[in-house]
Amino acid sequence: MLLLCQQVRLVEGDDHLVWGLDEGCGFSVRSLKVGLEASLEMESSYLMEWNNFVPKKVGIHAWRVEMERIPVLFSLAKRGIPVPSVVCPVCEVEVESAEHVTISCYFAQSVWSVIETWCKVLPIYTFSVKDVLELHRHSSLSSRKAKVFHAVCLTTIWCLWRARNAVVFERKLMTVF
Ligand SMILES: [Zn+2]
Numbered sequence: 001m002l003l004l005c006q007q008v009r010l011v012e013g014d015d016h017l018v019w020g021l022d023e024g025c026g027f028s029v030r031s032l033k034v035g036l037e038a039s040l041e042m043e044s045s046y047l048m049e050w051n052n053f054v055p056k057k058v059g060i061h062a063w064r065v066e067m068e069r070i071p072v073l074f075s076l077a078k079r080g081i082p083v084p085s086v087v088c089p090v091c092e093v094e095v096e097s098a099e100h101v102t103i104s105c106y107f108a109q110s111v112w113s114v115i116e117t118w119c120k121v122l123p124i125y126t127f128s129v130k131d132v133l134e135l136h137r138h139s140s141l142s143s144r145k146a147k148v149f150h151a152v153c154l155t156t157i158w159c160l161w162r163a164r165n166a167v168v169f170e171r172k173l174m175t176v177f
Pocket of ligand 1: 088089090091092094100104105107
């Protein structure tokens with residue numbers, strides 16, 4: 001919608017609508033398609049590396065997390081969906097975003113700390129979901145082990161979201177062990 005309502009021009013004469021994506025020719029499905037594709041490219045240019053060691057739903061979930069396309073409280077509120085609070089239901093300190101659930105929440109940090117010990121990799125420092133998805137590329141592991149480590153990271157992202165949902169919908173308590 002933002003794409004379609006970018007400009008309002010005040011000019012002399014009667015009011016009329018102008019198709020802003022292709023002013024010379026007016027509305028066309030082709031110009032709409034080109035405009036939408038350009039808009040989607042601007043949202044995320046990250047190329048997800050798929051991993052056949054995990055179920056497709058796990059990879060797709062990680063892809064959606066990277067694009068901030070999971071229904072966290074902050075995203076719901078941004079879309080105008082009424083939520084009682086945007087504060088993370090796990091730590092009850094920070095705003096719940098996809099990045100927060102996956103990386104910066106204390107619970108997620110505890111889980112990643114266990115993962116680095118378990119997988120015997122260098123300490124994990126990440127600032128974005130993309131960093132998590134790229135960890136295996138910067139490890140000193142062989143290509144086979146790096147693929148396994150990538151699968152562990154994807155599965156961890158999936159499990160963090162499931163654990164969050166268990167807190168929200170089943171009132172369960174989170175524990176790392
Ligand atoms: Zn939190």
